[in-house]
Amino acid sequence: MHTVLKARHLLLASLLAAGTASAGTVTIESWRVDDKTLWEEVLIPAFQKKNPGIQIKFSPTAPTEYDSSLTARLTGGTAGDLITCRPFDVSLNLFKKGHLEKLDGKAGMEHFPASAKVAWQTDDGKTAFCMPMASVIHGFFYNKKMFKELGIQVPKTQPEFYAAMEKIKAAGKTPIALGTADQWESNQTVFTNIGPNDWKGEEGRKALIAGKAKFTDPQFVAAWTQMSKWTPLMGKGASAQTYADSQNMFAMGKAGVYPAGSWDIGYFNKEGMDFGAFPPPVAKSGDQCYISDHTDIGMGVNPKAKNKAEAYKFLAWLGSQEFADLYTNKVTGFFSLSNHLISVQDPVAKQMLDWRKTCKSTIRLNAQILNRGEPAMENALWNVSSQVLNGKMTPKDAAAQIQAGFEKSRANAAK
Template identity: 55%
Template sequence: MKTQSRITILLAATMLAGFAGAANAGSLKIESWRNDDADIWKTKIIPAFNKKYPDIKIEFTSTPPKEYNATLNARLQGGTAGDLITCRPFDASLELFNKGQLISVNDVKGLDAFSDVAKSAWTTDDGKTTFCVPMASVIHGFMYNKDVFKKLGLSEPKTEDEFFAALDKIKADGSVTPLDMGTNDQWEAATMGFQNIGPNYWNGEEGRKALIAGTQKFTDPQYVAVFKTLARWAPYMGAGYKAQPYPDSQNLFSLGKAAIYPAGSWDIATFRAQANFDIGAFKPPLPKGQSTCYISDHTDIGMGINAASKNKDEAKTFLAWTTTDEFAQIFANEIPGFYPLSNAKVTLKDDLAQTFVSWRSECKSTIRNSYQILSRGTPNLENDLWNLSAQVINGTITPEDAAKKAQDGLDKWYKPAK
């Protein structure tokens, strides 16, 4: 009798375990740094997917951008990371693939919707393996408060002389902060500062590729000149800019207390939700003597599959859906300022988002010069540029010394291929 009871209990436990496993089958967790649009994923994107695939349950989790890389690495190493990994472009995600933490997505249906250029941010150096499905790029520029410009009789500056003249006029008026950015978090100083205006100095892809080839260096005049221009921003950034974190910069502009915001198009959705004034945008102003314009149209976000996921088939189903026109249309309009990298035909409803993307037909596009290859070693060039750009604006280092430190750091580990 006792033996019979034990067998019955064991069978029951086995069945319960099976039911529990079945209940978890098909559940996916997404890891992302996009905390600003978490609600859109939960209320728009995932429900649209579930209309077609109701049995695949998805949880979206976000980590603040500055903490994402370290947090994700800890979760991957600890075995607690989600099934789908939101991928930063180039080296950070390539390293995850090389460590065996991301798998190939070459067999994901719909990957042919992306050009080789679009896939390059998430493809191995030999071009054979794509490890994240591309999703979107972001474009750099400047947003501005149209009400302030109208009040002061300002027009969109096309040159740096016009840009600084506008800042002088806004500062003299004294009613709002002329240039809204802080250096507390450092990354904005490089991302919305150095990498925003820099392509006009180093001629976009020409200069970026020359750094990789070793035929140009950060100590060359065009790179020093970017730091010199950044140093000129400080008098316009408000008394507390050194202690001002990114969310405070967003709030300052949203509340109408700042005139010009060095921007990435990713901020459009935030300002649409919070600001009650008309917002315009202008391209990075041209330096003196420069006639061709360049924009940072940066391959920003992709998505891959955690090698440790127990639901890889479901993950591939979701990634295949992200290659469709349906996803591109939802993503581009629900998260304005993120521009699909697929060949989908998308109609943008937001005029500010349309302004940013219109620059593609006016200027030559490039990506941030620290992202491909040049941040693989120690010290990390991307992190160096964060710190050095912030220090230049803060006045704690000269532009010349900043350029030298950036190149010295690179020289410690990077030897261009001959």
């Protein structure tokens, strides 16, 4: 009998110990499935070296399922302690529903400039609810070998760009590795990549929000006009070509340039591609250049976190020089939004980051406020921009359709 009771006590003790260990583990919610190994083998151990005894678990969900499953877990009270935040309205809506804590004045937030915080603040800028982590930069990758063989200089202006593309086409090769089957690239890596040079970045974006500009104005039509010139440069079957197809085409050396987001650097490095990068060409020599330097990822605290004190310690570390350096150099193509000075090791990533020295940064055109209509402007831009690239819609018609949707959403918001 004594043996049975002793066994029961041992079992109860082990269960309590297990429960305590579980309860003391800070869980991070994220959509960055690809980064799981990095978090487990590099980032978390670096934090634990300075904070022994705090257990951290990185628990990612597939990107396409993240938003809905996270909302369900937050509503049901089963979400993790730390919430990886998408920029602007997705996270703002979580905050409005009470799923993210206010972070103003919290340790680590002092290391970020005001511009970095915009993506995770209320519209009036008075309340922050996620700590900025990283941005992605858009531009073009180019095939160094092809450029050298054809005697092409890296283009700085739009006339130089189109002359280079025609030279590649004349050589029997595909100038631009791009398809429209998935549609999203037509907005995120094309329209909002090349367009800022036409609408002058933040000046044009803020003018739209303020109602002082329309998509039918020349500076916005100009971006779609550029895209209409790409139709014969994208190769055969572009309308059925996926994002993965485009990556593969460029990686295999079959195309001259690839309109890119910096997140693609890691993929092409793994493929052994010899490539460089250049910013979106300006209209003419001497023009101010603009780049889409998009605030992409942040981190917030779940108000119902079971380990809130430990979560805040980890959040403070996310604002440190150590994390900024590790994240920028280990998650290649994601650039710290902090004001810490960082030495970027990857040559292409360094090229892209250096554009900040000469070009003015802006975020994706529709990311803030403009995307709140029904249907969302993001999806509308995918549609019309893909049609322009496919040669199925004129630039003016694309602008008119987006402006009509924009006006309708404003009218509905005013009701």
